[in-house]
Every structure is written in structure tokens, then in C-alpha cells.
Amino acid sequence: MGLLDQVREALRSGAIEVVDLTAPLSAETPILKLPEPFLNTIPFRLEEISRYDAGGPAWYWNNIHTGEHTGTHLDVPVHWVSGKDGHDVSQVPLSTLIAPAVVLDVSDRVAEDHDFLVEIDDVKAWQDLHGPLPEGGWLLVRTGWDARSDTESEFLNEGRSPGWSASCARWLAEETPLTGVGVETVGTDAGAAHSFDPPFPCHNFMLGAGKHGLTQLRNLALLPPAGAMIVVSPLPIVGGSGSPVRVLALVER
Numbered sequence: 001m002g003l004l005d006q007v008r009e010a011l012r013s014g015a016i017e018v019v020d021l022t023a024p025l026s027a028e029t030p031i032l033k034l035p036e037p038f039l040n041t042i043p044f045r046l047e048e049i050s051r052y053d054a055g056g057p058a059w060y061w062n063n064i065h066t067g068e069h070t071g072t073h074l075d076v077p078v079h080w081v082s083g084k085d086g087h088d089v090s091q092v093p094l095s096t097l098i099a100p101a102v103v104l105d106v107s108d109r110v111a112e113d114h115d116f117l118v119e120i121d122d123v124k125a126w127q128d129l130h131g132p133l134p135e136g137g138w139l140l141v142r143t144g145w146d147a148r149s150d151t152e153s154e155f156l157n158e159g160r161s162p163g164w165s166a167s168c169a170r171w172l173a174e175e176t177p178l179t180g181v182g183v184e185t186v187g188t189d190a191g192a193a194h195s196f197d198p199p200f201p202c203h204n205f206m207l208g209a210g211k212h213g214l215t216q217l218r219n220l221a222l223l224p225p226a227g228a229m230i231v232v233s234p235l236p237i238v239g240g241s242g243s244p245v246r247v248l249a250l251v252e253r
Contacts, residue, residue, distance in 0.1 A: 146217065149218065160192070
């Protein structure tokens with residue numbers, strides 16, 4: 001039996017489970033809100049073209065109106081000034097889009113402190129238990145924030161949300177073999193990251209190092225600390241700084 005046949009059989013039998021890590025995309029999807037004078041993305045919206053009517057008697061279809069960084073989405077280097085000479089979303093290496101993923105669970109500490117920051121020691125403690133971070137893989141941090149994602153006010157939480165410390169973001173970008181990090185919050189940086197040095201360090205360091213970010217993930221509680229693979233499917237927008245994505249995890253049961 002070939003390798004792909006083995007994977008197909010494992011999926012059929014349930015030996016490999018597919019877990020959807022993606023938030024549904026609709027007009028109610030929470031989006032980041034920047035203060036003036038900065039400009040903001042538009043909310044997601046469907047514009048009906050036809051629905052079995054005079055505009056198209058046998059078909060239903062829509063135009064979609066949205067921003068690149070809406071809902072569960074991928075950040076690529078050109079999204080940030082530190083990565084402005086890097087690749088766009090149409091150029092993301094395929095090895096980044098299908099890659100191993102590990103999960104750091106800090107949900108207990110976030111429950112007590114909405115401004116909790118992941119430090120280098122937290123990641124090193126995870127490594128002591130589970131081994132090295134995966135080469136070319138993803139570090140996903142579980143904060144429990146996805147439980148808030150159906151209510152915009154709770155999800156945005158008046159700008160308070162967990163994230164990475166500046167020193168941890170720099171270390172992950174410069175001293176680990178990761179291709180990117182993923183979070184359950186509206187952006188890869190903490191809510192207070194505008195006041196960090198440098199501001200928004202996860203964006204600044206990760207994207208400046210040619211790496212990536214995933215945001216607004218769900219169901220990380222269903223993944224093991226290590227051993228999963230994820231499939232990330234962005235639109236290949238030429239010149240794009242990111243894209244809404246469907247993120248699926250393959251978990252051996």
C-alpha cells in the first residue's frame with residue numbers, strides 16, 4: 001500500500017482525525033479596530049449577484065467584500081514594514097502551508113490575566129516536556145480565547161488580550177526553526193502591544209524574519225501538545241499581504 005493510500009485509509013477509519021481550526025466567516029466575524037487616524041478594514045459582506053431569478057435562473061452566487069486580515073487569516077512578511085521586501089501571500093512556500101504544529105496551552109493563566117504574555121521560559125518549559133520545536137513548523141498558543149469569538153465585545157475585550165512578550169517574539173523569530181505562530185485572538189500580538197518596545201513585536205520580528213502568523217484559530221483544545229499536522233489554505237492573492245484561510249489539523253488518534 002502506498003503512502004497516500006495509507007493516509008486515505010487512516011482518514012476513512014478515523015485513525016487520523018481532521019479538526020477544523022477555522023472560525024466561520026460572516027458579517028458577524030469580529031475584526032480588529034484601529035483608532036483614528038488609522039484606517040480600518042471593512043467587515044465581511046456578501047453581495048448577491050443572482051439566486052435562481054432573472055439575474056441567473058439556475059444559479060446562486062455572490063460577490064464577497066472583505067479585507068485580507070478578516071477572521072481566521074494568514075499574515076505574511078509584506079504585511080509589516082520590517083518584512084516589506086519579503087514574499088506576498090501568493091508566494092508562501094508550500095512547506096509552510098502543510099507543516100507540523102505543536103500547541104502551548106496557557107489557558108489557565110489567561111483565565112486569571114487577560115493581558116498574559118508568553119515568555120521564552122514558557123516555551124522552553126514546553127520543550128522540556130515535549131521535545132524541540134518542529135523544523136519549519138508552527139507554534140500554536142491555546143489561550144481559551146476562542147470561547148469568546150461569537151461575541152465581538154467579548155472577543156475584542158476593549159483591547160485587552162493575551163500574546164507574546166517582546167523578548168519571546170524576537171527569540172521565536174530569530175532563534176527557533178519555526179515558520180510561524182498561531183493564536184486564537186484577533187491578531188498575533190497582545191492587545192497592549194502598541195505600547196511595547198518595539199510596538200507589535202510579533203508582527204515586527206516574525207514577519208521581518210520572513211516568517212508567518214495565523215490568527216483567530218479555534219479548537220486548539222482538540223489538538224495534542226505535539227504530533228499534529230496543519231493544512232493552511234490562503235487565497236494566492238498576487239501582491240497580497242495576507243488572506244482569510246481555512247486551517248485544518250490532522251491528528252493521529
